Amino acid sequence: MAAHGKRVGVNWDVETENVLKMRREGLSFSKIGLVYGCSEWSVRDAMKVRGVNTVRTRTVKTDAEIRKAHQEKAVRDALRRHTKAQAKKAASAWIGGLAPFSVLSKLDRDIQSGADPVEAGRAIFGNRIPRPLIGVHG
Incomplete structure (x- = not known):
């Protein structure tokens, strides 16, 4: 095996000081x-x-x-938690397609107070409407 530097034509004995100077300036060995x-x-x-x-x-x-990396991570985590909470809210509020009484009573209260039935339903159930509400028009 050739002496170090002979393969690439560099006299490292001479260049050692230059390499050390470049390292002090912050250059990596690859650079x-x-x-x-x-x-x-x-x-x-x-x-x-x-x-x-x-x-x-x-x-x-x-x-x-x-600090910047921690802030960015905190923002990502907060967004993930918020998205997860929203998905959980929009997740089925009913079991097997049947809405629980508490959800239906909330929907009824909203409709009785003058809210648009379709919008009230979407606010509670998202775009998925449980079976008992199909065909119900305020």
Whole structure:
């Protein structure tokens, strides 16, 4: 196996200082590899042979980035909970197509107070109308 750098025509003994300078500027090994026309791992191996620390470090997020990520997650969670609650509300309020008395009495109260029967039914049942209400016209 050729010495590190000989494969790609880079004299790493000379370039070590440049690589260290680029690392201090925040460039990743893969970006440095692009500069020299080789892979991230070629650069890592060449630096490791020369005693340079090549441990992969996790990028540290700033407090603002962490706060923003938490806020976005909170918004997503709130929207998911809201959607789930709406779906639960619109879910069948009746069992086997028969509406419970409490739901029917609420619908009756709404109709008696002058609400449009169709709209009152939709507000309670969504677009699915239980069997006892089919054919009922206020």
